[in-house]
Amino acid sequence: MSSETQFNQTLQDWSEVYMRHSFREFKQFMDANGLSLSQVMTLFRLYHGSPCGVSEIGTQLGVTNAASSQLIDRLVVLGLIERTENPSDRRAKQLTLTRKGKTVLEQGIDSRRKWMETLTTQLTPEVRVTVIAALAVLTNCAARFGDEA
Amino acid sequence: MSSETQFNQTLQDWSEVYMRHSFREFKQFMDANGLSLSQVMTLFRLYHGSPCGVSEIGTQLGVTNAASSQLIDRLVVLGLIERTENPSDRRAKQLTLTRKGKTVLEQGIDSRRKWMETLTTQLTPEVRVTVIAALAVLTNCAARFGDEA
DNA sequence: TAATATATTTCAGACCACTTAACAAATAGA
DNA sequence: TCTATTTGTTAAGTGGTCTGAAATATATTA
Numbered sequence: 001m002s003s004e005t006q007f008n009q010t011l012q013d014w015s016e017v018y019m020r021h022s023f024r025e026f027k028q029f030m031d032a033n034g035l036s037l038s039q040v041m042t043l044f045r046l047y048h049g050s051p052c053g054v055s056e057i058g059t060q061l062g063v064t065n066a067a068s069s070q071l072i073d074r075l076v077v078l079g080l081i082e083r084t085e086n087p088s089d090r091r092a093k094q095l096t097l098t099r100k101g102k103t104v105l106e107q108g109i110d111s112r113r114k115w116m117e118t119l120t121t122q123l124t125p126e127v128r129v130t131v132i133a134a135l136a137v138l139t140n141c142a143a144r145f146g147d148e149a
Numbered sequence: 150m151s152s153e154t155q156f157n158q159t160l161q162d163w164s165e166v167y168m169r170h171s172f173r174e175f176k177q178f179m180d181a182n183g184l185s186l187s188q189v190m191t192l193f194r195l196y197h198g199s200p201c202g203v204s205e206i207g208t209q210l211g212v213t214n215a216a217s218s219q220l221i222d223r224l225v226v227l228g229l230i231e232r233t234e235n236p237s238d239r240r241a242k243q244l245t246l247t248r249k250g251k252t253v254l255e256q257g258i259d260s261r262r263k264w265m266e267t268l269t270t271q272l273t274p275e276v277r278v279t280v281i282a283a284l285a286v287l288t289n290c291a292a293r294f295g296d297e298a
Numbered sequence: 299t300a301a302t303a304t305a306t307t308t309c310a311g312a313c314c315a316c317t318t319a320a321c322a323a324a325t326a327g328a
Numbered sequence: 329t330c331t332a333t334t335t336g337t338t339a340a341g342t343g344g345t346c347t348g349a350a351a352t353a354t355a356t357t358a
Binding site for chain 3 (some may be wrong): 053054055065066068069070073086089090091092093
């Protein structure tokens with residue numbers, strides 16, 4: 001097997017195992033918190049990016065502004081995001097995560113971290129160091145590529 | 150920063166970046182194919198495991214058999230899974246992926262592989278080898294932990 | 299200022315995923 | 329055999345998420 005083939009196969013294997021677990025975990029997380037995928041994506045957008053308006057959320061989700069507005073309203077009712085008037089343009093709203101919203105999302109992230117922790121508990125310290133270095137490299141790559149990759 | 154702290158922080162960072170990308174990609178994949186999260190999970194179950202019945206899918210999704218039955222029916226209509234009678238127990242059904250279902254799912258997996266490929270294109274060959282070895286280790290861990298982890 | 303554009307909301311209608319309850323068919327066990 | 333259990337489907341109802349169209353309020357521009 002060529003090096004290139006092996007490389008692709010390894011990525012493929014990891015993608016499969018990670019996706020398989022991810023889907024289950026996502027579903028559990030969403031069910032436990034009564035959230036839809038669109039809602040989780042909205043929380044993520046607000047967690048990472050600066051406050052934004054209703055349209056931008058809709059664009060990112062690929063839905064109409066009407067759908068976005070309704071979706072956001074449910075998150076506001078749940079107390080996960082705050083919807084205030086944008087002082088520099090009173091037509092627009094300013095959406096931000098509440099502390100509760102931040103906590104909920106971080107619990108989701110944390111559950112994944114714990115899964116990976118579990119995965120690596122039985123590794124020797126030397127291998128752990130290697131694995132952790134590799135993940136740091138990947139994280140760094142992803143950060144450089146930004147949202148486009 | 151202690152080694153343990155650094156370890157956790159690295160897992161945390163990778164989890165965040167991966168989840169953020171995953172959610173967007175999941176949504177696009179599902180929208181493009183008109184699939185729900187539950188449906189994708191069902192396809193995944195059949196892709197990895199042996200053929201199974203309706204109840205097992207429901208159990209894994211955490212829904213009633215009624216919900217499972219309806220969900221599966223839609224996948225059958227879409228031509229993604231095949232639902233036949235289980236010859237050894239005629240109460241039960243035997244669910245298997247169709248070729249079309251397999252193809253659709255593999256496209257989803259492939260899109261993730263491509264993302265990771267993109268991430269690693271700019272790495273030096275030496276670093277790539279390290280990263281790939283680490284992912285192989287993680288895949289192996291996940292396989293050993295199986296579905297429980 | 300008047301017309302137009304932008305940001306968001308509301309409403310009606312559709313579809314999907316879920317629930318419980320009632321049902322049919324096949325199997326398992328006393 | 330007769331009863332209980334298991335497996336799956338169907339029906340009715342709830343609620344979420346989407347769409348398109350219409351409405352409101354503010355901002356921009358001619």
